[in-house]
Amino acid sequence: MAKNAPLSKQEARLIDAYWAATNYLSAAQIYLLANPLLREPLRPEHIKPRLLGHWGTTPGLNFCYAHLNRLIQARDLDMIYIMGPGHGGPAAVANAWLEGTYSEVYPEVPQDETGMQRLFRQFSFPGGVPSHVAPETPGSIHEGGELGYSLAHAFGAAFDNPDLTVACIVGDGEAETGPLAASWHANKFLDPVNDGAVLPILHLNGYKIANPAVLARIPEEELVQLFDGYGYNPYLVTGDDPAKMHQGMAAALDRAFDEIAAIQHGARTGKVHERRRWPMIILRTPKGWTGPQEVDGVPVEGTWRAHQVPLAGVRDNPEHLAQLETWLRSYRPERLFDDEGRPTAELRAMAPTGDRRMSANPHANGGLLLRPLVLPDFRGYAVPVDKPGTTSTEPTRRLGAFLRDVITANPDNFRIMGPDETASNRLGDVFEVTDRVFTGERHESDEHLAANGRVMEILSEHLCQGWLEGYLLTGRHGLFNSYEAFIHIVDSMFNQHAKWLKVTRHLPWRRPIASLNYLLSSHVWRQDHNGFTHQDPGFLDVVMNKKAEIVRVYLPPDANTLLSVGDHCLRSRDHINVVVAGKQPALNWLPMDAAVLHCTRGIGIWEWASTDGGADPDVVLACAGDIPTLETLAAVDLLRQHLPDLRVRVVNVIDLMRLQPAGEHPNGLTEPEYDALFTTDKPVIFAFHGYPYLIHRLTYRRNGHHNLHVRGYKEEGTTTTPFDMVMLNDLDRYHLVMDVIDRVPHLGGRVAHLRQRMADQRLALRAYTREHGEDAPEVRDWTWPY
């Protein structure tokens, strides 16, 4: 077979027919309510009242799918398909149905005329399926609503899956986004020995909603330079003549898969060590290919007008109706489907079978492949605590030791992602047993770099998040560690992943996957050296807007509680766990047994720190987060000294969701439970890690909420000292004492002096800091004295 015409006539005819079938099924999803096989002339009542969907990208997606199927069959490939232009939802549904998967997953939509009618009707129809590729779509790990993450997901899926190939369509619109532009460099993090392959297919159809796409409007020379520069070997397939394009695409794919095989063979037999240029395809086809060329006298195919619905108002416009019928009949459905509406035998034979179907590949339903992590007993990493608050530990460093052994026990299905902060966040023990993944050039002064490692660091939170999502969605485990402030960079990705999980919860065929775990360290209260830009605890507010069944927020106050929380998160499924923990040396409060108990409860009275004798406090001092806990206990210490008769209760909160009413969150305390901790009528001074409003938002329905006074970060910061940070935000121990004085009734005149003393003391400490450039010893070296 000629290299430029690798398909026999028969092969070419069949691929074209398969493509026509998926194009027909796609267009019909957008338009038809009834008459699915066009057995009768098209009438207005066959047409949906609202025409929704994106035709423009769909034929290109179908084209790639059909060609990749040929490769899967010819080479017995294990492949999944990521549709960056996920607005082309009809394509994914059409292919899944044609392969039979759709009817297996949704038996109410069988592979016959009845099923076809349902398939068309349900698309973008109330009670039906979304217009984009979505969790409901078999074979997908990638929602196509928000653009930018397809290639990161693809690489995430390929890591540690040496036999998998991930085909990833990147739309030229999506290619303009930042995350996608950075994602091309993921080829410097792919190990050809232990990872699978990613085949990016950049699909230039020229237009976005109303604008040309940037990459479609640069000279071909620049385009090739760009992808050469990104380290790929690009193959261009350009045109609009299907016959030529089938041969061109087949030839390009043959070459690409030959190259992939050669790269993997070279690396896996130890012959080649340097990074190689992986192949990619640049496919340039008209937008809305095979659709109406002209509508109402203006060109549509090949222009931005083909983006969504090329023919509008079809019910009321007989000309458009006729044009739609001509368009749909141009695929000749009668040759594609038999009398019962089943795809013809020769078409069915074109699709791979069983798990080889991209729509049925278990990697795209990762829960099917999920192996629980082998977890060492986290109690073995405990800090001994004889007395609370007398010794110090860097909590994340302790967690790092645990994670090190998690890595050892799970060498091929657990990764840690982070934007170059794993060591800075003091998880460095992991480098005793693993390296950072990097396949770029290496120098002598580098440390812990290797092609195969468990730690992935790139200065892009987007890539860290996207890689981890792809890794989790294909059935593996991981952790994303980040500076707290900059996790906001992926707010939107978090939102979309939470939405994905929420939907999968209601799809029994989607098996649970490992939770997405965030470890936020280098947090607001200890970025005093980096300054205001590094001080932002607001990610928690974003998280709390998502569905209660999905999100969890933990604020362990010390090393042992962090270990317990960490273990819990690594075992959980289908959640997004956010853990905020300090990396600086911090007092240890709880021995491990008490820590486990406290974490299991998620919230509790610290009797050893309280002075209410277990009942009837004058005031409740609540705290959530390591620094608020420290300041609260220091405040209790001051109160013990200066107001020894005051009955103080200390409540520590680890699991923030416990504060919500039980009816709103599965972890929420019942009303009696809440009242038993916080009382219904006593003042509560709540020292919180984040913005104080969040606590109010969680508790506004609680009894005694009018007595709740919250201190937290109120957006005051700069480059200064740790204590100055809490002072600037009135979260410091002296201010907490002042809050108690202001809110506990009947303390009488005896405390006016004490209040003044507290106010003076904090000003004196600020003066010390400004004089000496560091915190005063009484703050720095403070320990809990009881």
Add this chain to the structure above:
Amino acid sequence: MAKNAPLSKQEARLIDAYWAATNYLSAAQIYLLANPLLREPLRPEHIKPRLLGHWGTTPGLNFCYAHLNRLIQARDLDMIYIMGPGHGGPAAVANAWLEGTYSEVYPEVPQDETGMQRLFRQFSFPGGVPSHVAPETPGSIHEGGELGYSLAHAFGAAFDNPDLTVACIVGDGEAETGPLAASWHANKFLDPVNDGAVLPILHLNGYKIANPAVLARIPEEELVQLFDGYGYNPYLVTGDDPAKMHQGMAAALDRAFDEIAAIQHGARTGKVHERRRWPMIILRTPKGWTGPQEVDGVPVEGTWRAHQVPLAGVRDNPEHLAQLETWLRSYRPERLFDDEGRPTAELRAMAPTGDRRMSANPHANGGLLLRPLVLPDFRGYAVPVDKPGTTSTEPTRRLGAFLRDVITANPDNFRIMGPDETASNRLGDVFEVTDRVFTGERHESDEHLAANGRVMEILSEHLCQGWLEGYLLTGRHGLFNSYEAFIHIVDSMFNQHAKWLKVTRHLPWRRPIASLNYLLSSHVWRQDHNGFTHQDPGFLDVVMNKKAEIVRVYLPPDANTLLSVGDHCLRSRDHINVVVAGKQPALNWLPMDAAVLHCTRGIGIWEWASTDGGADPDVVLACAGDIPTLETLAAVDLLRQHLPDLRVRVVNVIDLMRLQPAGEHPNGLTEPEYDALFTTDKPVIFAFHGYPYLIHRLTYRRNGHHNLHVRGYKEEGTTTTPFDMVMLNDLDRYHLVMDVIDRVPHLGGRVAHLRQRMADQRLALRAYTREHGEDAPEVRDWTWPY
């Protein structure tokens, strides 16, 4: 002069001395408390107790600065300097001080030994200046805390500034981020005729915090291909020998500025029309260049160990102290500064003067150059409203007509940014008078593309935001229009800009700039067709965490109120205004006079919709947002029909900040004002556009908060119909009636039947929707009947 050695010996010596001076001033900022000129041997007490700062990138920043100064002098250039590696704050401060600007802005830090000592002491010192380039730094429009936005800021600054050159240092760490990777393509949006020039200098110093940088570890061939592919003409300057590097950099800059001049000349004389390759520099130098080569036996210069403080523990480690002294003395401060600590005359002569100094360029303090917009009278675009709720208008389309004329009246200092959604958001009238900026290839089927236009569209919210920030910070005006859900993509950029504005509020020398205006359309309640991924109103929650003095949120319920709000936002300064408005046809409620009054108040009783006769309601129905307002008024209509005796008050909220206590936000209502609207004891059913918790968060301290019941988006969505969306979230008119029944006491048994009827009705409407695929006519065609 030879092309490869353009500097005379004398010039080379002077540039090197200037560079040494800034390096000395930078290192000394990190280390010294006293002994600024090293007049005596260095002793521990001269050293700061906490060593903070980032040395690694600093010498490279200083190197570029010194060389750019030469070009400014030689060619009388108008240039600003953006430091992507903004952690190198010492460099910016050092140069500003050496140029004299620092002492002009901060007279307490004069250009002498006293000033030098203060300069060193204050750096990263409590009460002093931040460790990063910050608003406090003269000459900066770019905070260096969060990485990724330098190049977008640079292009934003260059738009409509034809005589300006923006030099932009891009660190190899930052270059890994998504936003930066996409920003290179901004050269397809720069008009060589009417815009200025951007000179990117990619600074490869090889390492991030602990890792090599990706672009530093690809073969030079790939590196060049990459930037060729991005459409630049890259000049490489590589080495560590200062003498050679000075000549190499000077030669590269000479060529680059020759090319810039040629491109601009060609375009401005009409000789060249096609897009040209703009020059860029790739500068490869050792990290921590000129710093300690080895510390404690391990290499530091040229490695990741030079990232922050190359010598630690200097106070306690005599060896490190000695090494520091050697390092500092290696710059020979005695030849750089005179006896009074002033820079020598020959150094001072190296710096440009007046506004030509990059640290004093007025473009970097944009408020100095700000011209107020010429605004047409927005009342002229009013929709006539004889009776409330009987006619429909697309609000954003009306705003588009206003914006069209804003553009006409302000042809060179107002731009609209959006990710390809300006037409989709129905602002299309602007294309009557302007085009979309695009300098890539153009095709016949394109519409409204031109090199010079007022609308900038790229499918990257990051670039839209970054460009607009750069544009505003240099003294111009603009608007960012986006789908509501995807504005989360720039949460973090919003945060950083809000922080920047907050700090500038306390710097009198920074003049107020135009507000950053977001128009969020295609919002949660009308993305029924696009589905769950497009449904997210949570940006408001992110916004509310920032300082009250900076942020504003407006929810105009119809076209006339949107016009009034739009006008207000375009006139405001130093704010971030978020406007959420619909693009679908929506009922008009207020004639323009009433709209202006309502917007001025920000909140008010709609007497014409209320049935409480101006006093003593049984229930308050509050609403904020267009769809909640619609559903509320439809609920009032139902209540009028079915419970004609019920005294209902309707309160509409446009300015969300009015709900906050007056003590917390300048727009907040006083307690009596609030109580007069909402009562202190009657049930309030609040229909809100966003997540309901936000209203609780704003009002938890208000009287009667326990009577407040909020309906809003509770994260339920899919591809469905508009009414189904409100129904899924219990925000629909029938549910609001049910809420009233459930909460107003003493309605008695007579309403049980009504409640059931409402519940049945909503189910019937859902059934209709699922049967017909569209909303029932009674919902679709509903108008306010009074």
